[in-house]
Amino acid sequence: MLLHRPKAGVAATVVAFLVAFALPPIAALAQARDGAGEARRVVVLNGTDPYLPAFIAIDGSLRAAVRAGHPAPTEFYAETLDMARFPRTAIEHEALALLRKKYRGLKVDVVVAVETDALDFAQAHRAELWPGAAIVFHSVPPDALRLRRLEPGTIGVPVRLEFGPTLELALKLKPAARRLAVVVGASEIDRRFESLARAAIAGHAGRLEVDFVVGLPLADSLAAVRALPADAIVLYVAMFRDGAGVPLVPRDVLTRIAAASRAPVFGVFETYLGDGIVAGSIASYEAQGRRAGELVARVLNGEDPAAIGAQTPVAPGCIADWRQLKRWGVDARLLPEGCEVRFREIGPWERYRWQILAVLVVILAQAALIAALLVQHARRRHAELALQRHRGELFHAARLATMGELTASIAHEVNQPLGAILANVDAADMLLESGNVPREALREILADVRRDDLRASEVVRRLRALLAKHETAHERLDVNATTAEVLRLLAAEIRRRGVEVTTEFDPQLPDVRGDRVQLQQVVLNLVVNAMDAVADLTAGRRRVLVRTRSIAGGRVEVAVSDRGPGIAAEQIEKLFDSFFTTKPRGMGLGLSIARTIVEAHGGRIWAESDGRSGATLRFTLPGAQPAAAPVLVERPT
Amino acid sequence: MIELVISLSAQAAGGASGPAAAAATPHTIVLVEDDDGLRSALVRILELAGYRVESFATAEDVLAAGAAARAACIVCDVYLPRESGFALCRRLSQAGSQVPVIFITAHDLPAVRAEAEALGAADCLIKPFAGRRLVAVVRAALTSA
Numbered sequence: 001m002l003l004h005r006p007k008a009g010v011a012a013t014v015v016a017f018l019v020a021f022a023l024p025p026i027a028a029l030a031q032a033r034d035g036a037g038e039a040r041r042v043v044v045l046n047g048t049d050p051y052l053p054a055f056i057a058i059d060g061s062l063r064a065a066v067r068a069g070h071p072a073p074t075e076f077y078a079e080t081l082d083m084a085r086f087p088r089t090a091i092e093h094e095a096l097a098l099l100r101k102k103y104r105g106l107k108v109d110v111v112v113a114v115e116t117d118a119l120d121f122a123q124a125h126r127a128e129l130w131p132g133a134a135i136v137f138h139s140v141p142p143d144a145l146r147l148r149r150l151e152p153g154t155i156g157v158p159v160r161l162e163f164g165p166t167l168e169l170a171l172k173l174k175p176a177a178r179r180l181a182v183v184v185g186a187s188e189i190d191r192r193f194e195s196l197a198r199a200a201i202a203g204h205a206g207r208l209e210v211d212f213v214v215g216l217p218l219a220d221s222l223a224a225v226r227a228l229p230a231d232a233i234v235l236y237v238a239m240f241r242d243g244a245g246v247p248l249v250p251r252d253v254l255t256r257i258a259a260a261s262r263a264p265v266f267g268v269f270e271t272y273l274g275d276g277i278v279a280g281s282i283a284s285y286e287a288q289g290r291r292a293g294e295l296v297a298r299v300l301n302g303e304d305p306a307a308i309g310a311q312t313p314v315a316p317g318c319i320a321d322w323r324q325l326k327r328w329g330v331d332a333r334l335l336p337e338g339c340e341v342r343f344r345e346i347g348p349w350e351r352y353r354w355q356i357l358a359v360l361v362v363i364l365a366q367a368a369l370i371a372a373l374l375v376q377h378a379r380r381r382h383a384e385l386a387l388q389r390h391r392g393e394l395f396h397a398a399r400l401a402t403m404g405e406l407t408a409s410i411a412h413e414v415n416q417p418l419g420a421i422l423a424n425v426d427a428a429d430m431l432l433e434s435g436n437v438p439r440e441a442l443r444e445i446l447a448d449v450r451r452d453d454l455r456a457s458e459v460v461r462r463l464r465a466l467l468a469k470h471e472t473a474h475e476r477l478d479v480n481a482t483t484a485e486v487l488r489l490l491a492a493e494i495r496r497r498g499v500e501v502t503t504e505f506d507p508q509l510p511d512v513r514g515d516r517v518q519l520q521q522v523v524l525n526l527v528v529n530a531m532d533a534v535a536d537l538t539a540g541r542r543r544v545l546v547r548t549r550s551i552a553g554g555r556v557e558v559a560v561s562d563r564g565p566g567i568a569a570e571q572i573e574k575l576f577d578s579f580f581t582t583k584p585r586g587m588g589l590g591l592s593i594a595r596t597i598v599e600a601h602g603g604r605i606w607a608e609s610d611g612r613s614g615a616t617l618r619f620t621l622p623g624a625q626p627a628a629a630p631v632l633v634e635r636p637t
Numbered sequence: 638m639i640e641l642v643i644s645l646s647a648q649a650a651g652g653a654s655g656p657a658a659a660a661a662t663p664h665t666i667v668l669v670e671d672d673d674g675l676r677s678a679l680v681r682i683l684e685l686a687g688y689r690v691e692s693f694a695t696a697e698d699v700l701a702a703g704a705a706a707r708a709a710c711i712v713c714d715v716y717l718p719r720e721s722g723f724a725l726c727r728r729l730s731q732a733g734s735q736v737p738v739i740f741i742t743a744h745d746l747p748a749v750r751a752e753a754e755a756l757g758a759a760d761c762l763i764k765p766f767a768g769r770r771l772v773a774v775v776r777a778a779l780t781s782a
Contacts, residue, residue, distance in 0.1 A: 412744060416674065421765070422766065
């Protein structure tokens, strides 16, 4: 692009200068370098198009092999005869003239002849153009060599075009095939390949019905493969030029043939792989280029070509295209052993196997850890639930025990209204017997019966609430009302024992959160204990004071004081221990359970006494906070 | 109500007490029961049976009113607030009272019955009891007295 930038006038001046002075010194410069004895020269003479993908691939590995085998500086000159497009007879004279001019006086060491035309040309004109140069050929089939006489100083690597083995491979991969379409172009090279293909196919004539799609315009060739039945196979040979005379790149034609074809396509050139053929018996370009390059290097290193001698062809091998195998549903297991499969679509597993394994290991480790933690959590939760259940059962048992002590009072509480009902019923009966029944009097009696009945059922309800096993509740509670209810339940017992229970309830008391029955159990326990403490005092001195008040931090305090003998200092500390009791028939569980309940509600319980005149047991509870949650559970049975 | 009581009391005095029922004025029964509901029911049945009833909730109130002196029979609950029914009975005996006492209690305990007997109670009824039974017991106590 940059060369086109200068203005036309300047360019013209430069060209004129070059014509006038520069041409003779080109050879002079080259010779001067030759005189320095450093660089060796290699001319790569291509008979067709050096930019064909195959030749680009071969040339790359050839030059690499030369550099590897002959480290000294080597100059490469590229020449093309392009005889696939331009018939030899038409341009040979001019091409020769040009080359004669270019290489006059230039010492060339090796001429690499690419393709049969180049080999013929190089042998014919070596003495004139590149005297003393060795010829190293490649991309020439053995059949072509058989027809030629190789001059001394000409060596090379033949290449076999494996039409026969490729056809056998195709039949192996598609055993049901009954038809074969052979697609070939119309150029001279195409025809040369065609004759090789025909010779190979002749061996399978009995088994296959063969269509030769030869020398047709490209569109017709495409139509022909498009019309093939499913049980066909296609052997694509080459198409340098189609029947309409359009020059083409065989690989590009293959792409279109493969796209149009209804049958799998096979071929013998490596460049066809990846562009539509399923597989083929193919000589690798890399190997061809490398082996030719090694010969060039040996010659440059001073070996006599005659001593190097004739070379065996590059060994072809099975090469397949993974994507085409899949496209045509060909089972890859049918491929011969050692067949190279290219373009294998590497799955995520093959591509990232170690990463995936590492991630899996991490995930598994994490999963195991999580599972272990979950199991541990479940076990702990199970244990906690069991503990709570046992505690709930213990609480319940303790309540039953406490209430058992109050049986007489409870019977009394129920019997009072029942007695009243019986008396009233008899009264009504007597009224009826008298014959003179004032409706008003009867109504009064019935109202009393109803009231007493409700009273009795209220006692039963309170009892049942306290005695039944229940799921721990977590409700807002008015401590005053909760405490008063306990005292109502105890009323008969209080009377029976001749105790005077007074209450001082703080009307401004905040609510608490918790389980009503459990807190009532605590109050019940404290009041019964207090009554026990004053039992031995004379009637007028059996006093118990139940007090509630709000204290700092929005907490609630409930205190039960008695005027009993007090608690000795050494007993105060053990008071809330399990199985510690001062009572002859006590189990020593009441206060221990009270402490458990209070602490589960986020509170504290303690005793105060001077050891002489009475004792006060206090417990505090946090005011109702949304988050305060007791954890005790009693299951309903 | 008063008319009714009078008519029934005449019937009661003439019927159940038999010909021996000389008193034209009804007997006064002193009832001590702290339970309001039961007390009013017992008052009602005793009045229907033809008695005059003075009822109290505590032993102290009985003493304060000097009701024992007017009583033909005392029906008394055992467990009362502060002073018990037994204590009241004891006081009255000590003061020379000969009035028959009938204890009523919800505590059907041997100890309670024993104490009642020891105090010379005319009877001891265990709650709940039928109203007619109380009337019968009162009548018996009055007769034997």
